[in-house]
Amino acid sequence: MSPSLLITLDDESDRDPTLDLAALFGNDHPIEIELGFGKGRYLLDAAQRRSDHNFVGVEVAGKYLRLTLDRARRRGVSNIRFVHGDAREFVEFFVPGESIRALHVYFADPWPKTKHHKRRLLEAEFFEEALRILEPAGRMWIATDHDEYYEAILEALKPSADGFNLVEAIWDGVTTNYEDKFVRRGSAIHRRVLQKR
Numbered sequence: 723m724s725p726s727l728l729i730t731l732d733d734e735s736d737r738d739p740t741l742d743l744a745a746l747f748g749n750d751h752p753i754e755i756e757l758g759f760g761k762g763r764y765l766l767d768a769a770q771r772r773s774d775h776n777f778v779g780v781e782v783a784g785k786y787l788r789l790t791l792d793r794a795r796r797r798g799v800s801n802i803r804f805v806h807g808d809a810r811e812f813v814e815f816f817v818p819g820e821s822i823r824a825l826h827v828y829f830a831d832p833w834p835k836t837k838h839h840k841r842r843l844l845e846a847e848f849f850e851e852a853l854r855i856l857e858p859a860g861r862m863w864i865a866t867d868h869d870e871y872y873e874a875i876l877e878a879l880k881p882s883a884d885g886f887n888l889v890e891a892i893w894d895g896v897t898t899n900y901e902d903k904f905v906r907r908g909s910a911i912h913r914r915v916l917q918k919r
């Protein structure tokens with residue numbers, strides 16, 4: 723029987739919630755995570771092209787999760803596991819230290835109103851968490867179309883500046899749904915690739 727692609731997180735019991743990622747996939751291939759994958763275009767394409775890597779996709783919106791999970795099943799993709807939940811909580815409580823080869827966050831909600839900025843994912847504490855879960859030399863890939871959020875991201879990166887090198891990496895993924903939408907509107911896309919020292 724094929725394994726379930728949907729991970730059910732144990733956040734109720736007193737046991738250590740940290741996931742055993744190798745057991746989850748049945749192998750110890752490098753792990754990549756995408757947070758807020760939306761309609762899953764990047765995630766599905768990356769998992770199919772890098773079949774020797776394992777992928778975990780985290781999405782809070784049930785309709786996007788179901789859509790992408792269904793596409794993965796129909797395409798027979800077996801190297802993705804899906805989490806229906808909050809990205810920040812997943813990273814903080816369930817991901818072991820130094821276990822992730824690549825962390826992808828594309829077009830995270832910018833929450834433009836000042837009173838909502840605290841909901842933004844890419845803030846200083848999250849970058850500290852990213853440093854915790856990345857393997858040495860692991861990479862974090864970020865894109866946003868939102869100029870003000872991009873400036874705030876650069877500011878939020880300052881406290882963890884010693885932990886990351888900025889790298890020039892060639893983008894070899896497909897565009898995401900939101901990226902296409904923003905490019906059609908004429909927005910400039912900001913990208914950052916950070917490599918853990």
Ligand SMILES: C[S@@+](CC[C@H](N)C(=O)[O-])C[C@H]1O[C@@H](n2cnc3c(N)ncnc32)[C@H](O)[C@@H]1O
Nearest residue numbers: 758759760781782783808809828829898899900
């Ligand atoms: C602007 S969309 C971008 C989707 C996709 N990355 C793309 O580029 O097409 C932001 C996505 O993040 C998801 N999201 C927002 N907050 C989240 C959270 N706290 N945890 C997980 N996913 C979240 C939304 O449901 C949505 O699918």
